[in-house]
Amino acid sequence: MSARAAVAGALALAALAAPARAQQVEIVPLVGLGYTGGHDFDPVAPEVQQVGLAGGLSWGGRVGVSVFRDAQLELSWVQHQSAVELRSSSGGEGELFDMTIGQLHGGLAYQLGKSTWAVRPFVVGSAGLAFLGAPGLEGDTRFAWALGGGLKTRGDRRLGFELRFRYKFTDLGGEPSDPGCLPFGFCTGTMGQTELMAGLAIRL
Helix, strand or coil: CCHHHHHHHHHHHHCCCCCCCCCCEEEEEEEEEEECEEEECCCCCCCEEEEEECCEEEEEEEEEEEEECCEEEEEEEEEEEEEEEEEECCCCEEEEEEEEEEEEEEEEEEECCCCCCCEEEEEEEEEEEEEEEECCEEEEEEEEEEEEEEEEECCCCCEEEEEEEEEEEEECCCCCCCCCCCCCCCCCCEEEEEEEEEEEEEEC
16 A cells, blocks of 8 residues: 555545544535546557546435534545546447445535524545456545535434545556556546535534
């Protein structure tokens, strides 16, 4: 495992620890959609125009702990169901194999606006590990980080609603000139993934 992956894992675990003054814990089951898209693949195989990941269902959840006013440390897990897609130079398309992407992140979320607002925006940044897997293939673990934001409803004391958007970056370490970068390298250095999720916030 690379040094960056080890640091990211430590960051994810650190999100579990909160100061003694923490006043609130949130548990939020999440469900939504993820989309990755594709990129040019010509340097390796001229007959292949593009390779990428299909959009699909994402599910998981997060635990957030208040550490000071308007800020939370959070630990999240999201599983994305996808498939590797290939587009040929002649216009043909097809799926090579199914794929899953699991991401364990630790991060910090900060709410904007006033505490009296019924709906408040927030921003979030996180880092951690991405676990890449496919049936019949050996899995891989990579460093990943994300930036995003969303909206939270205040609701009552125990319940609320959360809508969040994140753009996630996964370090694949591939190169366009490397013919051996598949199945999980995709012959690129970084994979970007758009994620939109929603869930019910349970406050303890």
